[in-house]
Amino acid sequence: MYARRRFALLKSLLEYVGIESDRIHFTWISSAEAGKFQEKAKEIVEKVRKLGPAKKLVKDIRPKN
Amino acid sequence: MLKEYTEQIREVAKRLLKDKVVDCVIGYRKGTVPMLDAPYIAYTEEEADNLIWSSFCVSNLAKFLIGRKGKSAIVAQGCISRSIVNLINENQVKRENVYIIGVWSPGMVDRRKVLEKFYDKEILEVEEDGDELIVKGKDFEGKEFEERISKNEVKRDNCFTCMHRNAVIYDEFVGEKGEETGGGNIDNVAAPWEKLSFDERWEAFRETFGSCIRCYACRNVCPLCYCSVCFVDESKPQWCGKTQDEADIFTFHILRAFHCAGRCVDCGACESACPMGIKVRRLTSKLEKDVRELYGYVPGLEIGAKPPLAVYRPDDPENFITP
Numbered sequence: 375m376y377a378r379r380r381f382a383l384l385k386s387l388l389e390y391v392g393i394e395s396d397r398i399h400f401t402w403i404s405s406a407e408a409g410k411f412q413e414k415a416k417e418i419v420e421k422v423r424k425l426g427p428a429k430k431l432v433k434d435i436r437p438k439n
Numbered sequence: 440m441l442k443e444y445t446e447q448i449r450e451v452a453k454r455l456l457k458d459k460v461v462d463c464v465i466g467y468r469k470g471t472v473p474m475l476d477a478p479y480i481a482y483t484e485e486e487a488d489n490l491i492w493s494s495f496c497v498s499n500l501a502k503f504l505i506g507r508k509g510k511s512a513i514v515a516q517g518c519i520s521r522s523i524v525n526l527i528n529e530n531q532v533k534r535e536n537v538y539i540i541g542v543w544s545p546g547m548v549d550r551r552k553v554l555e556k557f558y559d560k561e562i563l564e565v566e567e568d569g570d571e572l573i574v575k576g577k578d579f580e581g582k583e584f585e586e587r588i589s590k591n592e593v594k595r596d597n598c599f600t601c602m603h604r605n606a607v608i609y610d611e612f613v614g615e616k617g618e619e620t621g622g623g624n625i626d627n628v629a630a631p632w633e634k635l636s637f638d639e640r641w642e643a644f645r646e647t648f649g650s651c652i653r654c655y656a657c658r659n660v661c662p663l664c665y666c667s668v669c670f671v672d673e674s675k676p677q678w679c680g681k682t683q684d685e686a687d688i689f690t691f692h693i694l695r696a697f698h699c700a701g702r703c704v705d706c707g708a709c710e711s712a713c714p715m716g717i718k719v720r721r722l723t724s725k726l727e728k729d730v731r732e733l734y735g736y737v738p739g740l741e742i743g744a745k746p747p748l749a750v751y752r753p754d755d756p757e758n759f760i761t762p
Contacts, residue, residue: 375751378760383700383729383748385759390632390725391693392641400760430641433686 393430396421441567444492444542447613448514451540452487455512461538462509465500466490473565474550478503490514494548494567494590497711501525501662504532513537514613516544517603518706521739522662524608525702528744531665541609543617546590546598547707548572551716553593560584597707597720599623607740630725644689650715651688653681657709657719658695663702670694696722701730701747704739 381400389395399418403411452464468479468489476495480503481487492514500513501522515523520539526532553574554562563576572593575585600623605616632640655671658664670678671691679694680687705727709719730736733756736747 375753375755376748378755378757379734379748379751382733382756382759383726384697386729387693387697387700387722387726389637390630390640391644391689391722392632392637392639394637402760431686431689433680433684 394425396425397428441493441545444614445490448492448540448542449487449490451611451613452481452490452512453484455538456481456484456487460510461512464490464512464514464540465503466514466540467492467496467500469493470495473562474548474553492542494545494572495550495565497547497550497595497708498660499662499706499708501532502660502665504537505662505665507536510536510538512540514540514542515606515609516542517601517605517607518544518597518704520606520608521603521704522706524739524742525704526662527742528746529702534742538611539606539609541606541612542614543606544598544601544604545617546594546601546604546621547711548590548593549595549711553588556588556593557586594621595707595711596628596718597705597710600625600628601705603740608742625724626728628724629728632721632725645685647718647721648688648692649685651683651692651717652715653683653688653691654714656712656714660708660712661699663699664695670698692719692722696726699723700726701734701736702738703727
């Protein structure tokens, strides 16, 4: 319940900065709902894949040489 | 009018120190640089003569109350008094240990706006005269100049939309209560990027915060940042890198703004303290607007109010949840 408030503000802030809204998801799943968890995971992965690789807030930590 | 405030503050300070009501008085003294008045703590009556009140008092004095022993008096206008209420609600400061000298704020001057107006000259001294500032200095050929400008043109951004210029809580009020609001409407200017598309918002964000040098002045001057170990100083696990890579800079600012969600009173000290002139308030103003609209909470007005992120209502908005 507290997470709901925090998440509302976080999603609002990240969208305000320019991160696409389809990259940030929040949903209620209990530990007994394994089927729903699997579906949600697939759905979200699909949505994000459609958006392509993230270009914002990405840090390149490969050694430079 | 501000000169009267200065004299009255000095009198009150001397009286409080003489009667040993408090151990020290926290206020401002005249700075060594034009347009920047420094925080000052007076422990004796002679030192109390250095206290002033002007349109250049831009830091947040509530920071000095954290961890302070004994009883202190503090000169507080609207935003500072709201910061103090916040700190009392978060148990960082005890109400009995603070004697609040309430004052009215005329709206502080943003020195960068004045420097921009006189970009081709060197400012050596600035005085106040009613609603105007008298700016004196030399241009780069050594010729002296003196010019008057209106204070309204160079006021700090958050002072325009201030809703509480008088102190909201005080043990004693100095002078007369002035106009309560700054005249601007916060809903017109808060969160200016909402009208832009996602990519434009990212560009605006990059431009605004790209020059950050990670000096942490904004964190050091903010009264809400009192954690003994700040999240940027943690190394196991390292939440946020310390480099000046863009991703690290943005992570720091987003997280710091988020830590102040529902607590920030919009005092503007972070913007005034930034050496690069970054508009740090763009993020915090968006969060403040969200908290006001979603949960109906304005921080710092009531002692004993419950912080918005520590309570919940069963009917909180949840239209952002993926079904």
